Amino acid sequence: MTIQLNALNKVYSTPSTTVTALAPTTLTFTEHSFNIIVGKSGCGKTTLLRLLAGLELPSSGNIAFENPNPKIGFVFQEPRLMPWLTVTENIAFGIKNKTTDTGELANTRIPFLLATLGLENFAQIYPSQLSGGMAQRVALGRTLLQNPDIILMDEPFSALDYFTRHGLQQTLLELFQKERKSIIFVTHDVEEAILLGERILIMQKGSVTSDISVPIPYQRDLSSPLVINLRKQILIGIE
Amino acid sequence: MKHWKNGIILPLALLLLWWLLTKYKIFSPYLLPSPQTTFVIFGQLCLDGTLWQNIYVSLARVFAGFFCACAVALPLGIICGRSRYFSDFCWPTLEFLRHVPPLASIPLIILWFGIDEASKLVIIFLASFFPLFLNTYSGIKNCDKKLLEVGSTLHFTAWQKARYIQLPAALPSITVGLQLSLGYSWRALIGAELIAASSGIGYMILDAEQMSRPDIVLVGILCIGIIGSIMDWSFMYVTKLLMPWQENSEA
Structure with a gap:
């Protein structure tokens, strides 16, 4: 199921200050795709995910789902x-x-x-x-x-040790390849983004600054030159 | 088993002290009868049925007052915990009543409810209402927001969130409220039976006091303590059976 974000914006206001958690963002998530949103802490990744899940209301803009009653699943941190x-x-x-x-x-x-x-x-x-x-x-x-038609995942493996995380990443990939759900996965771990994503969106200060397609087949080797280049590209994008 | 053994040491030591105090006549037997005398009178009261009759009457009063308190405090606590408006509406009144000890209201209770069973029930009700209400309220109110968000992502309605998340999450707190409330009901018994009672453990104690029978007073006090403990243990046992996850999380 395709999801279209139209100038989606979220601002938190307190009596003394206003914080833009998500600058107006226009974006499309296509059907059966594994999307990764990567960025530093506080860059707006989780806000974007919570807006998609309906856990927060946007300050302006909207989200258009292809199906008017989308089935959305959410896996929390x-x-x-x-x-x-x-x-x-x-x-x-x-x-x-x-x-x-x-x-x-x-x-x-x-x-x-x-x-x-x-x-x-x-x-x-x-x-x-x-x-x-x-x-x-x-x-x-x-x-x-x-x-669900779409699974939203908010750094679900970040609190786990390396081996457990690796096992769960493999399980998730197998499920994705078998069931081809649309997945939007938030992480701050660049290696995790490279291992899992078909498309990697980099966020900085509330905006999506890069949109990278990953045309590398799964079971990716982190030491291959393609992956190393991709890693460099992402790190430069995040910095 | 080890805990049980440790727990028996102090009562045995107190019993020994009691025996020594009476054996060497440090206190007059008219003020402090010996353990032997007390156990003999305990046996007599058991055999002639007086004690059982009084225990039965007192337990019936306590449970009636406790169940009335449950019937009001549980729904009120749940509604106040769920609805900010209702909570704001009730809170000042409940806060006022909470600080008034039930015993202070005895004269008014007698005037309004007479000297029959109703006034005794009201005292037990007042004593047991607040622990249960406050624990239910805080259990519902302080339900983990993160669990409620899970309900939102699973598309639960407000009713389903209350039924499947808030209520089970509040159960440990409600159970503590029930346990406290039952204990308070039992403690309020003497106050309730001060009102022109003609039966019950409280009456038995007051009557013995007037007849200068400290041995019967001691039997009454021992019965109150033992029955209160048995009720508490039974309650905790049932709680563990009904909430096995609590047991596991403690382990």
Whole structure:
């Protein structure tokens, strides 16, 4: 599903000052694409994502979705699991608002997600007993069960150690290649942006300053000259 | 098991001190009867059924007052926690009432509700209302905003957020409120039974005081403490069964 941002702008006002979190931005996210938004802390990445999710209202401009009722999934920086629910119940949490029969989802899709995300042995465990990586997998499962058209991800792996992060990046890539969801992924990690993105948007001080296509097939080698050049290009863009 | 063993040391030491104080007649037996005398009278009161009858009446009063408090404090706490307008509307009145001890209102309560069961229920109700109301209110009000945002991203309605996120998130706080409230109900019992009661543990104590029977007073006090502890332990046990995730997070 295509998303069109039209002069989308967000300003936070306090009695003493006004801060532009997102300067007027016009941009298109195409269907089935893996978009990365990369930039330093405080450059407006998360604001853009929250505007897309409807968690914030724009100060001006608008967002036009191809489908008037888009199904949007959101994976936060922290897992934000419900502590009183088990892993399976947390994954199924999003279908509590469905009025239609959810039996089929519960019977087939949840076991599939538990298996895909490596959570089969943790199905009846509570979040307090999970590691950070496992908890983030559950959060991803909860979003995927919604079968969203677009998945918004706000630095979802930033708090994880290298090995866990690498494992989850691979899982996410496999899911993307299998299901071809549109993904908008915010990160401040340049290597993560290069490993995952088909398109990398660089943000600085509330504006998108560069839009880079990455025509390199997946399972990218970080030591290849193409990737090293891309890394240089991104770092120059961010600086 | 180790905790249980540690916990029994102090009561045994106090019992020993009590026995020594009475054996060497440091206090007159008219003021402090010996443990033996107290346990003998405890046995007699059990056998003739007086004690059970009084315990039954007191428990019935406590639970009736406690359930009335739950029926009002729980919904009011939830509504105040959810609605800023309703909270602003109720808060000054509740804040005023919160600072008035129920015992201070006894003369008015007798005037308004008479000397029958109603006035006793009102005192227990007033004593147990605020701990439950305030804990429910703060549990709902202080629900993690990040969890509510999850509800927004999952397209939950306001009702679904309240039902599936705010209420379960507030459960630990509500449980603390229920536990405090039950304890306060039990503590308010003597105050409630000061009002022309003819039965109940409080009545038994007051009657024994007038009859100069400190042994029966001690039996009454011991019963209040033991029954209060049993209620508290039972409540915590049920809470652990109903909220296994709390147990896990503590572990």
